[in-house]
Amino acid sequence: MIPPEAKPALAPKARLRFDRTSGxxxxxxxxxxxxxxATAANILKLCDGxxxxxxxxxxxxxxxxxxxxxxxxxxxxEFLEEMSRRGLVRVLE
Amino acid sequence: MSSAPRPYTxxxxxxxxxxxxxxxxxxxxxxxxxxDALDAADWRRVLREAERLGVVQVNFTGxxxxxxxDLEALVxxxxxxxxxxxxITSGIPLARERLERLRRLGLxxxxxxxxxxxxxxxxxxAGREAFHRKIEVARWVKELGFPLTVNTVLRGVARxxxxxxxxPIPRVGPQxxxxxxxxxxxxxAGAVRRRGSSRAA
Numbered sequence: 001m002i003p004p005e006a007k008p009a010l011a012p013k014a015r016l017r018f019d020r021t022s023g024x025x026x027x028x029x030x031x032x033x034x035x036x037x038a039t040a041a042n043i044l045k046l047c048d049g050x051x052x053x054x055x056x057x058x059x060x061x062x063x064x065x066x067x068x069x070x071x072x073x074x075x076x077x078e079f080l081e082e083m084s085r086r087g088l089v090r091v092l093e
Numbered sequence: 094m095s096s097a098p099r100p101y102t103x104x105x106x107x108x109x110x111x112x113x114x115x116x117x118x119x120x121x122x123x124x125x126x127x128x129d130a131l132d133a134a135d136w137r138r139v140l141r142e143a144e145r146l147g148v149v150q151v152n153f154t155g156x157x158x159x160x161x162x163d164l165e166a167l168v169x170x171x172x173x174x175x176x177x178x179x180x181i182t183s184g185i186p187l188a189r190e191r192l193e194r195l196r197r198l199g200l201x202x203x204x205x206x207x208x209x210x211x212x213x214x215x216x217x218x219a220g221r222e223a224f225h226r227k228i229e230v231a232r233w234v235k236e237l238g239f240p241l242t243v244n245t246v247l248r249g250v251a252r253x254x255x256x257x258x259x260x261p262i263p264r265v266g267p268q269x270x271x272x273x274x275x276x277x278x279x280x281x282a283g284a285v286r287r288r289g290s291s292r293a294a
């Protein structure tokens with residue numbers, strides 16, 4: 001479980017970049033890549049190793065007005081845990 | 094978003110020359126025809142054209158891509174196109190200084206081939222003494238902050254896996270396990286101007 005005060009960062013092997021062919025964002029890593037939807041890209045852009053999970057949720061709130069902070073935190077944590085399982089996000093204490 | 098089919102990865106076979114002579118390799122060996130090899134200017138054009146087709150990742154392979162003295166220029170071009178670049182190498186010949194230079198130029202990942210967990214068997218398959226050098230190169234890769242992937246070809250002659258609990262390969266640093274998937278959306282460009290099936294170093 002990722003605690004809300006944790007500071008997520010992209011794994012060193014992962015590179016987040018805009019993809020001009022699709023107009024979306026890709027997360028690239030050795031021999032593989034993920035095509036991200038807009039929300040996933042918005043979350044990963046904020047994974048700078050400085051912001052906490054709560055800090056990320058706070059930044060996203062302005063864009064996701066239909067979600068409560070609690071719902072947003074649950075969604076963000078669920079996504080980050082999946083990315084962490086895949087070794088693409090690291091959680092700095 | 095567009096959903097048209099597109100290539101994501103370019104497998105760039107820069108040369109078929111290789112210091113190893115692995116028993117399972119299916120590379121062409123008639124690379125004395127090197128007058129036909131693409132030069133750096135051609136490869137840079139291929140990278141630019143590939144990027145326009147949608148490619149976002151390039152695997153520099155061969156043969157042994159380190160045998161190209163112009164590898165640096167190609168890594169630089171890949172970086173300028175924002176391609177994620179992988180060096181797929183036997184680790185031979187590689188000086189630490191060259192690896193540092195490639196890192197500075199923007200190389201993203203290094204993949205080192207290990208032919209077998211046992212040094213003598215690995216060297217037998219590779220047709221030369223190489224195992225300990227490969228482990229040293231793998232250490233440099235980690236020390237310089239690259240992600241490291243290890244490429245081991247599964248084949249019929251590898252019938253005796255390491256016993257349970259036996260550490261198969263010397264530790265070179267922490268790493269998340271990640272198995273490569275079957276290649277999808279992959280475009281290939283060969284070292285010479287003709288089609289040929291091949292294997293990485």
